[in-house]
Amino acid sequence: MNAPTPTQTRQRSYFVDNVQFPFCKGCGHTQVLRRLDEALSALNTPAEQIALVTDIGCIGLADGLFRDIHTVHTTHGRSTAFATGIGLADRVLAGKDLRVVVLIGDGGAMIGLQHLVHAAMLNVPMTVLICNNFVYGMTGGQGSGLTPERFITATTPDGNITPPADLCAILTGSNAQFVARTTTSDTNFPDIMRRAFASPGFAAVEILELCTEYAVPKNELTGKMLAGIAEQNGWALGVLRENASRAPFHVRYAEAVRTSATPKVREHGFSSAPHAHQLAGPVSIVLAGSAGERVQSSAAALCEAAIASGLYVTQKNDNPVTQGSGFSLSEVWISPEPIQYTGIERPDIVVAASEAGLRELTSRGTMASVSDDTVFVVDESLAVSMRTRKLLPLSLRKSLGPKDAALGGLLAACHEKNVLPDETLALIARYRMGDRAKVCEGMVFSV
Ligand code: SF4
Secondary structure, eight states: OOOOOTTOOOOOOOBOTTOOOOSOTTOHHHHHHHHHHHHHHHHTOOGGGEEEEEOSSGGGGGGGGBSSSEEEEOSTTOHHHHHHHHHHIIIIISOOOOEEEEEEEHHHHHHTHHHHHHHHHHTOSEEEEEEEOSEETTTTSEEOTTOOTTOOOSSOTTOOOSOOOOHHHHHHHTTOSEEEEEETTOTTHHHHHHHHHHOSSEEEEEEEOOOTTTHHHHHTOOGGGHHHHHHHTTOOOEEEEEOTTSOOHHHHHHHHHHHTSOHHHHHTTOSSOSSOOOOOSOEEEEEEEETTSSHHHHHHHHHHHHHHTTOEEEEEEEOOSSTTSSEEEEEEEEESSOOOOOOOSSOSEEEEOSHHHHHHHHHTTHHHHOOTTOEEEEETTSOOOOSOSEEEEEOHHHHHOHHHHHHHHHHHHHHHHTSSOHHHHHHHHHHHHGGGHHHHHHHHTTO
16 A cells, blocks of 8 residues: 655545534544544545444444445444454455554453454554543543543542553554554644554554543643643653564465465365366255264365365354364355355255264254255264155264264265265365275265
């Protein structure tokens, strides 16, 4: 992304026509949003390439003030986590260039501190504006983890006796690419915004500002006092870190995948389409068995092969809290088209590889949702009577052993339903089972 130079002219505004700011008179949020709009306008980014992620709090009202840009209003403290997901999906999966902006207050920043730290460590491209007015404004002016010492709030009526955290120091220590602290009264505020938006990775700007409803009357605060508050609390102002040389996450990820991160894929030959698939429509699969019997990794192997064959997949896993006992289950969609919804109401394929798996299928209602056309593969030891015409009892556990029973059943069902070519299914069996693959192939392809 190219940063605008100070002499570049303002191209447009992203605000709705005749924008009315909903904040109390003199609230610093209005100034923050004006500076944000100016910074975005100077960049002249198309509106559809901007995602604004807002947190709970008065600043969260910003969504409705902008026109055409993407907006996501999130739960308290989690805006950075949502932004991380959006940024990674956009850069890593789609290879696009979305400009992600986070608006969060001091309360949300401290509630979701780990999300900020992690986004900084990953160096996901985004600009986080932390609007620090020292209180939870929306809920009545309670103190936050960034409330200065001696500050009077609803929860510290005699003055705060706890030194506040230095958020910028935490983010600098988390290797953030760009960190700055400013105030709404600072003449350098626009320039700091410009530099933050020029950062190719994670950029955070903590903006000290006024909550005129709660912080100002109780502390006789003015805008000119904000810099003094920073000084009293040991908070440095200005650009505190600017490390342009640190590569953003998606760049390092692409490099890792290109070099050494794919030995497993190469090993079993799924890095390119093994054999052309003939799948005409989406197929939903529920695979159930026992913990420790490679249920979820079998589903993953099928998914990897499907991806390598040019198909779209989703996989959702479930198991009890106790990882090594009870059931293990995977829900999989495989489709020639993008998958918009990952829920499974009427499965096309169900596999029950063990008693524990069958019990779980019954308790979650999967058995009741089976239709006449569902391919239902079960271990022959299980007592199942279904209305489906395609109930296939197989010697999964006895012939293949407990650790390959789920995979054997899955491959048999996929063969029956023509999900992937037999050559690809055989490749999965060989990769996962080694010498036992022949037994599996004999069973699968005689279905
Ligand atoms: S309560 Fe405080 S933060 Fe909220 S709009 Fe009013 S002045 Fe701004």
